[in-house]
Amino acid sequence: MADGPSNAHVSIANFAFAPTELVMDAGQSVTWSSDDGAPHGLAFRNEAQGPEPMLPGADFTRVFDGPGSFDYVCAAHAYLTARGTVRSSPPRESRLAVSSPAPPVAAGREHPQMADHWQP
Numbered sequence: 001m002a003d004g005p006s007n008a009h010v011s012i013a014n015f016a017f018a019p020t021e022l023v024m025d026a027g028q029s030v031t032w033s034s035d036d037g038a039p040h041g042l043a044f045r046n047e048a049q050g051p052e053p054m055l056p057g058a059d060f061t062r063v064f065d066g067p068g069s070f071d072y073v074c075a076a077h078a079y080l081t082a083r084g085t086v087r088s089s090p091p092r093e094s095r096l097a098v099s100s101p102a103p104p105v106a107a108g109r110e111h112p113q114m115a116d117h118w119q120p
């Protein structure tokens with residue numbers, strides 16, 4: 001394992017996000033860099049707007065903590081769409097639960113036999 005989640009990178013170049021589909025682990029950060037000659041921007045759906053504009057050479061880093069997916073577009077060119085998916089944190093190595101044996105159930109007394117029915 002590295003020291004921490006690695007950083008994912010999305011380049012904005014030639015009027016496209018690359019990659020357009022990103023899968024990362026929770027806690028991982030993503031850096032978008034504007035590698036185009038024109039200003040772009042980031043707008044996350046369902047969330048506060050991202051940086052706009054992103055001038056050529058600018059970058060923006062964001063950490064995604066929770067699992068889920070997020071769609072985003074270029075704030076200046078809404079036809080540039082992309083999506084990121086955040087997986088939940090990989091489960092720690094599951095420990096085998098050492099189950100202590102259940103205490104023996106006290107053997108219940110047999111239901112006392114009814115005395116022979118007798119009639120007065």
Ligand SMILES: [Cu+2]
Nearest residue numbers: 040074076077
């Ligand atoms: Cu753009």
